Amino acid sequence: MNTNTQVKLAKRPVGLPDDACWSIEKNPIDMLQEGEVLVQTQFISLDPAMRGWMNEGKSYIRPVQIGEVMRAGTAGVVVESKNTHFKPGDPVVGSWGVQSYAVVDGSVMRPVQKVDISFTGLPTYLGTLGIAGLTGYFAFLDVGKPNAGETVLISGAAGAVGMVVGQIAKIKGCKAIGIAGSDDKCQYVVQELGFDACINYKTQDIRKSLKELCPEGIDIYFDNVGGDILDIALTQIRKKARIVICGAISQYNATTAVKGPANYLSLLVNRARMEGMVVFDYQDQYPQGIAEMSKWMKEGKLKTKEYIVEGGIESFPATLLKLFTGENTGKLVLQVNP
Ligand SMILES: NC(=O)c1ccc[n+]([C@@H]2O[C@H](COP(=O)([O-])OP(=O)(O)OC[C@H]3O[C@@H](n4cnc5c(N)ncnc54)[C@H](OP(=O)(O)O)[C@@H]3O)[C@@H](O)[C@H]2O)c1
Incomplete structure (x- = not known):
């Protein structure tokens, strides 16, 4: 044996x-x-x-x-x-x-x-049909509560969770803007996954790019990374925006205090909401999430x-x-x- x-x-x-x-x-x-x-x-x-x-x-x-x-x-x-x-x-x-x-x-x-x-x-x-995809599915739909026509910003866009969120945003009739760490990743989410745009946070000015890509502001920010990117996103939200705190990978290996958002008063000004989610709370609904995402995959809507x-x-x-x-x-x- x-x-x-x-x-x-x-x-x-x-x-x-x-x-x-x-x-x-x-x-x-x-x-x-x-x-x-x-x-x-x-x-x-x-x-x-x-x-x-x-x-x-x-x-x-x-x-x-x-x-x-x-x-x-x-x-x-x-x-x-x-x-x-x-x-x-x-x-x-x-x-x-x-x-x-x-x-x-x-x-x-x-x-x-x-x-x-x-x-x-x-x-x-x-x-996509495991914990990462289910996280994207429930966090975006249940916490983000998207409406057709809204603008969604997703960090970690080319990762396991982010790629699912951007595609569901498109399925729900939203504009999806990604943030990722290389030109290849940005190209992938736009050309292969159908995102409307993607910002390379290592080479581009995120604030300036957002002003150009969504001058009206962001309705949903789906945060996978925390840190500076969350802080910049806060400056670009619209009234009644939803910020989904899914993760903060930029902070996980920090040896000093976690960097929190300095621009949180933007939540007050914009009557906005920032909410964390843990996928395990949706355990009873996993079969429903897997069934719907499998259907989208079979229909060619979710890669x-x-x-x-x-x-x-x-x-x-x-x-x-x-x-x-x-x-x-x-x-x-x-x-x-x-
Ligand atoms: N709340 C929940 O229940 C739940 C469940 C699952 C996952 N999550 C969270 O969701 C997030 C994404 O998870 P995943 O499994 O989809 O991982 P992933 O995005 O597939 O992989 C991690 C990616 O994070 C990016 N990254 C690494 N260091 C970074 C930094 N300092 N600043 C900005 N980006 C950085 C890298 O992409 P770039 O090249 O773009 O930098 C890397 O490829 C994580 O924060 C994770 O903890 C939460």
Whole structure:
């Protein structure tokens, strides 16, 4: 029998997580009990949120403990089953963490789900039809509350969440303006995904570009990055604007105090609303979100893209860092070599 390679949290990081934060172990695979299934990992989701889960302290989810297998969204295949709902060969998704195999309970809460791969690949269930896409879907529709004709600004536009938000904005009849970190990413979201425009925040003056692209101002700012970009967006909002605080990747590795928005009084002047969201609050509605996004995908209205890095489980620490250097266009996924 194969052994299970596991990546465990060894130390809490200060700034970017370095190699000392991880221990890589090889352990035997547990025996299956009645109701359980053995899954083999094929794809691991890399998420900016992982950086937060490595920190001590109160958050929306329990921190990963030192010595624990790192939490991660995962996709793979059933290799053995003692559960009537699953058979060897079934494609499944779950969150069994950064390890090559896992024994999961298939009977109670269903921590593994079978998925339909007849119209899209398995990694899509870690991106557009996974937590990232569901975040974009519920945060934009339920918190952003778009109306046709409104102008939507999306930071992190070429990433897993941002690319979904911009496309849903177009489906809902809005004008979608992206912000991303390279000309290639900007070109991708405009030419491939149908955004109306995109600003390269590394080379362009965001404030000036926004004045040109949307002189009437922004109705919805979908924030994935926080920091300076949030502050500039605040200066360009319209009356009754909605600012969706989805994430703040520019601040996740900060070793000094998080940079908050200095321009928050714009909320007062514009009678605007800024609201945070956590996707887990929508868990009961995931099937509805997946069904609607699958329908849009089949109709050709919603495109998906995964940025797949190949390597062993051991490549996880280095792959995670790619999120913070902006290497990925679309959803960053580690494809695990057998
Ligand atoms: N609230 C929730 O429930 C929830 C759930 C899932 C994700 N999120 C949040 O949603 C956001 C996007 O997540 P994702 O999975 O879609 O990641 P992603 O956008 O696919 O990947 C991260 C991207 O962030 C950009 N970035 C990195 N450092 C940056 C910086 N200092 N300033 C500006 N941009 C930077 C990079 O693109 P560039 O090349 O464009 O810089 C990078 O490619 C994250 O903040 C994440 O925490 C929230």
